[in-house]
Amino acid sequence: MQFSPIRTAIIAIVALLGVLFAIPSFLPENVRDSWPGFLPKQTVVLGLDLQGGSHLLLQVNQDGIVSERLQSLRRDVRNTLANQNGIGNLITTDATGHALTIELTDPTQKPAAKAAIEALQNTVSNSLLSVGGVQELAFGETPDGKLTITLTQEGINERMSALVAQSIEVIRKRVDELGTTEPSIQRQGTNRVLVQVPGFGDSQRLKDIISRTARLTFHLVYPGMTATQAKAQGLPAGTMILPSQDGGEELLYDDVALGGESLVDAQPSYDQQRAMPVVSFRFDTRGAITFGQLTSANVGKRFAIVLDNTVITAPVIQQAITGGSGQISGSFTTSSANDLAVLLRAGALPASLDVVEERTVDASLGADSIQHGLTAGIVASVLVISFMVIAYGLFGIFANISLILNIVLIFGALSMLGATLTLPGIAGIVLTIGMAVDANVLIYERMREEQKAGKSPLQAINAGFERAWGTIIDSHLTQLIAAIVLYFLGSGPVQGFAVTLALGILTSLFTSYTVTLYFVGMWYRARRPKTLKIQHFRFIPDGTKIPFMKISRYVIAFSIVASLVSLGSAYFKGFNLGIDFVGGTAIVIQHDGGPADVGQVREALDGLNLGEVQVQGFGTPEDVLVRVQAQEGGQDADQVAVSKIREALATENYTIRSTEAVSGTVSGELAWKGVIALVISLVAILVYIWFRFEWQFAMAAVTTTTHDVIMTIGLFSLTGLEFNLTSIAAVLTLVGLSLNETVVVSDRVRENLRKHRKMPLPDLIDLSINQTIVRTSLTQFTVFLALIPLVIFGGEVIRSFTIAMTFGCLVGMYSSIIVNGPILINFGLKSRSETDDGKDGKTKSVGGASV
Incomplete structure (x- = not known):
């Protein structure tokens, strides 16, 4: 019962600090800004469910990383054996999808081939501070004498972890370009990134901007043969077929003539002559020199601009382009041209990211x-x-x-x-x-x-x-x-x-x-x-x-x-499990003209072929909860289902108030x-x-x-x-x-x-x-x-x-x-x-x- 002055002072100080730190959260921003600098101005951060916004959980696509790494490894092996050592070979991917099998045309050259490919061993590390890293490749031999190169699981995990760290920086740049305030971008586990953007309610646009790889590459078009002919006669060595934006296909050399990493700027602009939105780009010094040499040596040939394995445009090179800048044209709107410029300025994602959880309020x-x-x-x-x-x-x-x-x-x-x-x-x-x-x-x-x-x-x-x-x-x-x-x-x-x-x-x-x-x-x-x-x-x-x-x-x-x-x-x-545990999509909609008609909503969604769809009241008479089962096509199919529901209800005066989509994996x-x-x-x-x-x-x-x-x-x-x-x-x-x-x-x-x-x-x-x-x-x-x-x-x-x-x-x-x-x-x-x-x-x- 005897309170010393020190105990009294502690109570008073704790109470005063509590008041000082709590008050800013209840004051208007202009009042907080006028406070003296020594007083705290930090406020309580409101979650997305209180201020609105978008929440995305993205997962690195392991299959895409393995496939891409095997493709580059195949090129390295072919170059090492055939070009550098003159060893004939046939390279195939094994049934697991994680290894290459090499069949030599001359089996007596096996020791030399073995030594050559083992020199390709690589160590991978997900941290600048780690020492050594882990070996990415394992070498072996099949019972019938073929050589094998396998991507180790440890190496795949380390590469994925390193790619997540790179992806976070790219995503941060992209979100910052949107002009949003206080985005939260965090790593979750070894292969996921959590993105929360308060106040940004257009989740579809956010997904498009964040999850697109935006890998820009430039390839020469293979002359004298169309993609259709190549399919019928067989692909020439070193070529590939990619879809084009206009619905056709193009036969391209698979070697990247120039990569988007050389870009230093990209801006939306308008082509006055053709009366269409375009994206103007500019290379750095090294890229400008390479671009100039490339266009000079290939005048009269077609040159394809490829974004995320889709040919955006493939014009004929009319003359050498030495200024280090150019334009990307296609079927752009003003908005899509602006978004593409945002993606190119922020840089390409080092790996494909799948949306495994989405919440929008x-x-x-x-x-x-x-x-x-x-x-x-x-x-x-x-x-x-x-x-x-x-x-x-x-x-x-x-x-x-x-x-x-x-x-x-x-x-x-x-x-x-x-x-x-x-x-x-x-x-x-x-x-x-x-x-x-x-x-x-x-x-x-x-x-x-x-x-x-x-x-x-x-x-x-x-x-x-x-x-x-x-x-x-x-x-x-x-x-x-x-x-x-x-x-x-x-x-x-x-x-x-x-x-x-x-x-x-x-x-x-x-x-x-x-x-x-x-x-x-x-x-x-x-x-x-x-x-x-x-x-x-x-x-x-x-x-x-x-x-x-x-x-x-x-x-x-x-x-x-x-x-x-x-x-x-x-x-x-059993239980009435939420989508947190069973996967699927939950959408809260609100009728703009009075009480909602649950029967009308159910009727509007019946013809969409989305599987099990539950429609029920949600709190107020105007609000309705729509729950859709997880679609068979995975995350992409879930996103398509949300778009179909949005379009079906737009004509009935319903507004989407929140969307929550969870994949089966996450659930x-x-x-x-x-x-x-x-x-x-x-x-x-x-x-x-x-x-x-x-x-x-x-x-x-x-x-x-x-x-x-x-x-x-x-x-x-x-x-x-x-x-x-x-x-x-x-x-x-x-x-x-x-x-x-x-x-x-x-x-x-x-x-x-x-x-x-x-x-x-x-x-x-x-x-x-x-x-x-x-x-x-x-x-x-x-x-x-x-x-x-x-x-x-x-x-x-x-x-x-x-x-x-x-x-x-x-x-x-x-x-x-x-x-x-x-x-x-x-x-x-x-x-x-x-x-x-x-x-x-x-x-x-x-x-x-x-x-």
């Missing part, structure tokens, strides 16, 4: 999400604050001051860290509002007990804060474990939820204990009351003696039956990650509780938590609620909340084992539950007060999440109070009298305390 939908989140937050705050004042009077006001400071610190920390706030993140803050008062309720209830035990007000205050601290730490850390697992194994909005939840847990540890203690201490020193009037309202009276253990067999029987029903429903009926990974997250969370919590208590407490806690998870999963199966990524977040958060209550009861059981050594264990557990049930009912009610506004006002996007959380809290309270005790007994927990060793007078450890 319209700015208006983001504004609606913000409104939903703010409404839910304000209503939840008012309800929780009002309830705390009703229940605890002046002490409730102290708790509310800590709660408000807690919210300020969360926003301040989000701003300071530059963290992204998503709609599930707002839900995390709202949930924190309900959880934050949990510690204060625990402290106040402990103070009441100590005062009833005969202690003075000062002693009761000291004991209340001191003895509640261990339980507060245990309950908060179990929730923090779940949040950490969510962050590292989740993605996007789920990570946003994990960040706000973790920050809320950490800040509430500071505010609910230190700050509340400071205000209670100030009040006590000023008033010196004879007694403490702490609680004004309770749901359950003091001194209850409910015989929970007498009905335990019926409770366990009910839980077993309910769990079997849940598991049976999950196995036989499988997300499902597997969700299972792993749940298992890791349970194991980590088991280890922690085992360390803090005893193995019986740990096993009982994990058993009851598993029971709660099964019941909640059963809810998704039985009701048909959509099970998606946020559902995994709900289940993992439920793990933390359920354990919060279980830990409190277990802590009281452990304490009573020290006090009542002769009491039979069932009676001792009954006593512990009755002592904590007042606190449990109050804390659960405050969490409900925070969750109910989320269910009502949080919006359709997180509806299944909030319903699951609310149901899970009910089940968690039931299992912590009634189910946990019988399980403790069944796992062999002994009362103090049962653990006395009568033979040698020694004592044993029970519940973490020595006797």
Whole structure:
């Protein structure tokens, strides 16, 4: 109770910093710009679901890299053997697609050929700092004497990793050319790139610009033979056939006469003579010299400009072009010419990138999400604050001051860290509002007990804060474990939820204990009351003696039956899986002229031949959710399906508000990650509780938590609620909340084992539950007060999440109070009298305390 000036200063400094970092997020930009330079100006970064924008997850195409590398390796082998060493050969690609087979025309030259091709060995590294790298090629021989060169898997992986790093730089240049603000471009794993562009709602254009390779090459057209003739008579050596933009085909030399890497500028322009948009380009000095020599030596021949293996144009060289510049003409519009210029200025991607996940949110939908989140937050705050004042009077006001400071610190920390706030993140803050008062309720209830035990007000205050601290730490850390697992194994909005939840847990540890203690201490020193009037309202009276253990067999029987029903429903009926887990496309559309007609939308999409299409209402009468199964043609087919839906609904006055497309590959990974997250969370919590208590407490806690998870999963199966990524977040958060209550009861059981050594264990557990049930009912009610506004006002996007959380809290309270005790007994927990060793007078450890 004696607060030193240093502790007071720390509280004041932390509160001031929290306010300073939080305020900019709520001020207009012009006000922030006028602030003095020493004040923080960084704001909370809004996620795409709150401000609109596009999210693309791109994956390097391994087949394309292997094919291209084998093609270049084939040229190198042919040049090494035939041109440099005069060794005749026939090179083919083997069935695996990862190796070349070389058949020599003169088998006696095998040793020389072997030595020549082994000189082509190459080491690949994905980092400038790595030493040596890995060998890319493996050399061998077939049983019939042919030589083989195989691309090693290690070499392929290293090359892919290096290409991802190069791709990120190219993508960044392309996105910057679009003039967007604060794009996020990150590497994910070894072969993926995540691109998030806030405020850019044209996902189709973004995909075209980002995922196009934009590899520009210049080739001479093979003279005297057309592509059709070459197909009939056989391709001449060193040639290839490529499609042209006008629908035909061209026979070209496969050697690249000049590459696009020599370009230094590309700009959209307009050809006045032909009245058409074109792209003007300019080479660097070396490229200009090469271009001049090339055109000088081939006057009268056709010269093809090839972009991504498509011939854009193939004009006849009329005269030498020595100025180092030229034009690319084709069937361009003004927009496509501008986009091509952007691509050429930024450079070619070193590898093909496939879109494996796409999420686009319209700015208006983001504004609606913000409104939903703010409404839910304000209503939840008012309800929780009002309830705390009703229940605890002046002490409730102290708790509310800590709660408000807690919210300020969360926003301040989000701003300071530059963290992204998503709609599930707002839900995390709202949930924190309900959880934050949990510690204060625990402290106040402990103070009441100590005062009833005969202690003075000062002693009761000291004991209340001191003895509640261990339980507060245990309950908060179990929730923090779940949040950490969510962050590292989740993605996007789920990570946003994990960040706000973790920050809320950490800040509430500071505010609910230190700050509340400071205000209670100030009040006590000023008033010196004879007694403490702490609680004004309770749901359950003091001194209850409910015989929970007498009905335990019926409770366990009910839980077993309910769990079997849940598991049976999950196995036989299954789940209404979101596209996060099954792949496909989900599109939210809005009717511009009043309520949407679901039947009309379904009729408009029936003739598109897209497989299974689900159409249902989504929140407001104007909004409709369209879910389309993953198409057989892969990602490209999924994109075509979205375009067809867009065109079909454009004539019916429907606007697309958001698009979410997930490939089958990513959906499988997300499902597997969700299972792993749940298992890791349970194991980590088991280890922690085992360390803090005893193995019986740990096993009982994990058993009851598993029971709660099964019941909640059963809810998704039985009701048909959509099970998606946020559902995994709900289940993992439920793990933390359920354990919060279980830990409190277990802590009281452990304490009573020290006090009542002769009491039979069932009676001792009954006593512990009755002592904590007042606190449990109050804390659960405050969490409900925070969750109910989320269910009502949080919006359709997180509806299944909030319903699951609310149901899970009910089940968690039931299992912590009634189910946990019988399980403790069944796992062999002994009362103090049962653990006395009568033979040698020694004592044993029970519940973490020595006797």
